[in-house]
Amino acid sequence: MTRGLSDLTWPRRTERLLLRPPQRADLPAVLAYRSDPEVARWLTAVATEEEEISGRFLVSGTALVVERDREVVGDVMLQVGDGWAQREVADRARRTQAELGWVVAPAHQGQGYAVEAVRELVTIAFALGVRRVEAGSFAENVVSRRVMEKVGLRQEGHFVRESLHRDGTWRDGVTYALLADEWDVVGPTHLISQGCSAEHPRRRPHGQHKVLLHEVAATLQANVRHRLTHEPVHLVTGQRPPDDLVPPVAGQRGRPVRPGHELPTRRASSRSRPGERK
Numbered sequence: 461m462t463r464g465l466s467d468l469t470w471p472r473r474t475e476r477l478l479l480r481p482p483q484r485a486d487l488p489a490v491l492a493y494r495s496d497p498e499v500a501r502w503l504t505a506v507a508t509e510e511e512e513i514s515g516r517f518l519v520s521g522t523a524l525v526v527e528r529d530r531e532v533v534g535d536v537m538l539q540v541g542d543g544w545a546q547r548e549v550a551d552r553a554r555r556t557q558a559e560l561g562w563v564v565a566p567a568h569q570g571q572g573y574a575v576e577a578v579r580e581l582v583t584i585a586f587a588l589g590v591r592r593v594e595a596g597s598f599a600e601n602v603v604s605r606r607v608m609e610k611v612g613l614r615q616e617g618h619f620v621r622e623s624l625h626r627d628g629t630w631r632d633g634v635t636y637a638l639l640a641d642e643w644d645v646v647g648p649t650h651l652i653s654q655g656c657s658a659e660h661p662r663r664r665p666h667g668q669h670k671v672l673l674h675e676v677a678a679t680l681q682a683n684v685r686h687r688l689t690h691e692p693v694h695l696v697t698g699q700r701p702p703d704d705l706v707p708p709v710a711g712q713r714g715r716p717v718r719p720g721h722e723l724p725t726r727r728a729s730s731r732s733r734p735g736e737r738k
């Protein structure tokens with residue numbers, strides 16, 4: 461059963477930011493950056509007055525404000541919805557996905573806040589129990605697309621002149637998405653590629669991230685070592701990372717090395733072939 465944002469404990473913290481449900485006192489700050497033409501040009505609606513945004517921010521239960529050092533630096537949106545399904549199984553697709561959105565105030569842009577907040581947003585979405593997250597933007601919104609790519613979302617659609625901008629022009633749109641089981645892979649891999657500490661509780665509750673990150677790192681390291689030396693590797697770890705995580709080119713004869721699996725050396729494998737000359 462998919463939960464809602466109100467079922468979670470707030471606030472949620474990242475390395476530098478705090479995410480929490482909005483309060484009326486936040487509205488002036490939100491209105492100030494959302495009414496900025498450079499921000500509004502990419503958004504569904506131009507914010508013009510507090511009352512107009514209060515419905516979405518205070519009533520809908522889909523918005524979260526992003527704070528840095530007690531200052532509102534932006535907001536994010538998470539709206540749980542139904543996946544597409546054939547009629548006979550439509551019940552099973554109810555509340556299985558979430559649409560995401562984000563804004564960072566111009567004064568705070570360019571400091572990695574969007575990426576940091578959206579990573580947490582994706583974590584929150586999957587913690588609620590959805591199986592897929594999705595986000596869309598105008599194709600020209602390269603900064604927002606960069607945010608999606610850095611978080612690990614995959615571009616799934618490019619729609620030619622299907623979105624009408626308020627300036628009257630039809631523009632290309634793009635959609636990005638990610639599945640919950642892929643987040644288990646993308647999340648820690650991204651952390652490693654960014655040199656983040658395995659101690660950092662950014663991804664998973666209850667310290668699970670430590671185990672997985674440790675295993676992922678060990679597996680990748682072992683793959684590289686095996687490829688260079690052809691020596692057998694044997695990883696002894698408690699938990700096996702998802703199969704997709706292991707690079708397909710890593711092992712001998714195309715076999716990847718996974719925790720708890722041992723690959724033979726070249727010599728050992730040729731010896732084992734019956735009838736072959738030594």
Ligand SMILES: CC(C)(COP(=O)(O)OP(=O)(O)OC[C@H]1O[C@@H](n2cnc3c(N)ncnc32)[C@H](O)[C@@H]1OP(=O)(O)O)[C@@H](O)C(=O)NCCC(=O)NCCS
Nearest residue numbers: 499502562563564569570571572573574575597603604606
């Ligand atoms: C999109 C938005 C949220 C990004 O916020 P941000 O906090 O500045 O983003 P980040 O600092 O996390 O940067 C994300 C990436 O975009 C890049 N970027 C940031 N500003 C950029 C700019 N003006 N031009 C090109 N790239 C830029 C960053 O360098 C970073 O990529 P990198 O790490 O590879 O260098 C912000 O620009 C915004 O609110 N825009 C208006 C509203 C909007 O477009 N919302 C999304 C609607 S789909």
